[in-house]
Amino acid sequence: MDDAVVRSMNDALWHRGPDDEGYLVRDQVGLGMRRLSIIDVAGGRQPIHNEDKSVWAVFNGEIYNYDELRDELQRLGHQFYTKSDTETLVHLYEEYGDAGVARLRGMFAYALW
Numbered sequence: 001m002d003d004a005v006v007r008s009m010n011d012a013l014w015h016r017g018p019d020d021e022g023y024l025v026r027d028q029v030g031l032g033m034r035r036l037s038i039i040d041v042a043g044g045r046q047p048i049h050n051e052d053k054s055v056w057a058v059f060n061g062e063i064y065n066y067d068e069l070r071d072e073l074q075r076l077g078h079q080f081y082t083k084s085d086t087e088t089l090v091h092l093y094e095e096y097g098d099a100g101v102a103r104l105r106g107m108f109a110y111a112l113w
Contacts, residue, residue, distance in 0.1 A: 006030035022046045024056055029113050033058040050090040051079055057093075059086040061108025069103060086110075 003025045013034045014021075023032040024047040033046045047056045063069070066085035069092060074080065078091040085106075092100035093112055 001025050001028050001030040006032050020045060022058070024058075024113075026113075031056060031058045031111055031113060033060065046086060048082065048084065048086045048090060050094055051081075055090040055093055056113045057086060057089045057110055059089060059108060059110040061106060061110075063088060063104055063106040063108060065103075065105040 006023050006025050009030075009032055013032075021032070021034050022045055023030065031047045047058050049056045063085040066088045069088050070080060073088070073091045073095060076095060078094065080087055080091070089110055089112065092103065096103065
């Protein structure tokens with residue numbers, strides 16, 4: 001995966017989120033995002049990862065029930081380092097795998113790696 005290609009693709013999406021951008025290139029995977037900051041403006045940078053950086057996510061939208069999911073995941077031992085709804089995705093995937101998506105309420109699109 002070419003770093004410059006991911007950056008170029010990300011730049012083409014500037015109009016979708018002028019507040020922030022982020023990308024990750026590892027092996028044959030490239031994740032990129034543009035952000036319109038709404039929740040956790042300062043701490044919600046993406047791509048976002050879990051504690052050991054084994055799960056990464058990019059996200060657009062809003063998870064309406066992220067507070068409830070976050071509380072549940074913290075009770076199960078997950079440690080969060082932001083207040084962003086996006087971080088909920090990586091811990092939800094760690095705990096429930098693909099079945100975790102059925103627990104989400106909101107309007108969103110995301111990619112996990």
